[in-house]
Amino acid sequence: MPDEFHDLIRRAYRTRRTRARIIIDECLEHVPHYRSLPDSLLADVRRNVLHHLALFYRVTLETGRPLTDADLEPSRKLARLRASQDVPLGEFLTFFLVGLTVIWKHLMASLGENPALRARLLDRVAPIISNQTQLMTALTEAYVEERERLSHFREQDLDDFFQLLFSEEAMENALEARARALGISFGEPRSIAIFGRATSAGGEGAGIGLEDVRRDLAGRMPAAEIWSGRYREGFVCLLGEDPDSDVLAAAAEGFFGDEARVGLGSAGREIAGVRRSAREAMRALRIGAIVRQTERVHRYADLAVLDLVDVGSARADDFVRRVLGPLATAGAKKMYLDTLRELAANGYRNKLAAAALSVHPHTLSYRVKQIRQRFGIDLQDPEVRLRVHLALHIIDARAPASRARRSRIQR
Numbered sequence: 001m002p003d004e005f006h007d008l009i010r011r012a013y014r015t016r017r018t019r020a021r022i023i024i025d026e027c028l029e030h031v032p033h034y035r036s037l038p039d040s041l042l043a044d045v046r047r048n049v050l051h052h053l054a055l056f057y058r059v060t061l062e063t064g065r066p067l068t069d070a071d072l073e074p075s076r077k078l079a080r081l082r083a084s085q086d087v088p089l090g091e092f093l094t095f096f097l098v099g100l101t102v103i104w105k106h107l108m109a110s111l112g113e114n115p116a117l118r119a120r121l122l123d124r125v126a127p128i129i130s131n132q133t134q135l136m137t138a139l140t141e142a143y144v145e146e147r148e149r150l151s152h153f154r155e156q157d158l159d160d161f162f163q164l165l166f167s168e169e170a171m172e173n174a175l176e177a178r179a180r181a182l183g184i185s186f187g188e189p190r191s192i193a194i195f196g197r198a199t200s201a202g203g204e205g206a207g208i209g210l211e212d213v214r215r216d217l218a219g220r221m222p223a224a225e226i227w228s229g230r231y232r233e234g235f236v237c238l239l240g241e242d243p244d245s246d247v248l249a250a251a252a253e254g255f256f257g258d259e260a261r262v263g264l265g266s267a268g269r270e271i272a273g274v275r276r277s278a279r280e281a282m283r284a285l286r287i288g289a290i291v292r293q294t295e296r297v298h299r300y301a302d303l304a305v306l307d308l309v310d311v312g313s314a315r316a317d318d319f320v321r322r323v324l325g326p327l328a329t330a331g332a333k334k335m336y337l338d339t340l341r342e343l344a345a346n347g348y349r350n351k352l353a354a355a356a357l358s359v360h361p362h363t364l365s366y367r368v369k370q371i372r373q374r375f376g377i378d379l380q381d382p383e384v385r386l387r388v389h390l391a392l393h394i395i396d397a398r399a400p401a402s403r404a405r406r407s408r409i410q411r
Contacts, residue, residue, distance in 0.1 A: 005120045013057040020049040023099045031091045048078050064127040067134045076142035083146035155210050162229035162236045165278045172271045184227055189241040189267035192277040194285050195252050196234035197259040208255050220247045241267040249296035262297045283307050291397040309390045311397045323391040325375050339367045344389045
């Protein structure tokens with residue numbers, strides 16, 4: 001009887017190429033990933049199917065012994081390779097499930113009417129199941145470990161790319177090469193958003209990783225291509241042309257809670273445009289913290305004038321003192337500053353400014369004369385008007401109570 005059983009195994013083994021073809025054909029029909037593979041990769045798939053068929057016939061079926069680490073090492077190597085090729089785990093494992101089904105059907109069909117041979121084959125069911133479990137476990141563990149390893153390195157590569165994006169010293173061709181390696185395209189306008197805290201602490205949200213950030217934003221913006229990395233202020237993300245502020249605010253709150261803030265640069269094309277967007281996003285986040293706005297999302301386009309005057313710096317404060325003189329001090333008469341604000345907000349048209357101040361135009365003209373005589377501010381000079389306008393922006397950026405007035409100043 002052992003001779004008949006081993007003869008059955010030898011005959012089945014000789015048909016392994018036919019079994020391999022059947023397994024591959026069936027998987028190509030039902031497994032989407034493999035349908036588009038070129039012939040060169042299909043040849044590699046076929047070699048691996050033949051290897052595992054030989055392992056089944058020569059070890060599991062013929063000897064009935066458990067698989068050893070040496071037996072499983074080629075399978076682990078294959079799993080790591082498929083993980084690096086982005087083959088979905090379920091589709092990868094399908095080959096082995098289909099393979100066992102094809103093999104077993106062929107063996108049962110080859111028995112004929114020999115009950116003793118059938119009984120001997122059925123005795124192998126337990127070691128077959130045990131070895132199949134061993135194999136599937138080894139494949140899954142090796143695949144998952146490799147994906148985790150690759151994910152870690154990919155996250156590091158993304159972090160490095162975004163660090164270079166903010167670096168003034170980085171060469172554009174180096175950035176372009178990094179982007180190509182990561183699969184990042186800049187054909188369409190893209191904008192940079194930085195998710196951080198209102199305080200200067202920066203850093204990541206508690207328990208939030210890069211994949212969490214990407215997954216959260218992808219769920220909120222399903223049509224957008226999203227890339228994310230880490231920066232000292234928090235998380236930096238490459239988004240589409242004009243992301244919705246409400247969506248960004250909700251995501252930021254999920255990452256950082258009530259202290260969440262987002263700096264958003266204007267959209268740009270190619271590496272040069274995206275680098276500009278990154279610098280703008282950084283400035284928007286920092287200026288937003290200086291002016292203490294209640295909004296979570298700070299768009300650079302709304303804060304560009306404040307960036308122009310370098311709000312928050314000693315240089316900006318010196319500029320205000322040079323332009324406004326005594327009016328720049330904390331005890332300055334509010335009436336004169338309100339007059340300057342409404343004039344700036346209304347294009348220095350006296351009638352409109354007087355109506356906004358609820359005073360007669362003659363009263364406004366008298367105030368303008370007083371401002372010139374007392375403080376040396378000649379509003380007939382276009383350059384002086386511009387300087388006054390910018391100085392008022394700086395003052396209002398420093399004073400939360402004046403936000404309502406600031407919003408009326410033309411930018």
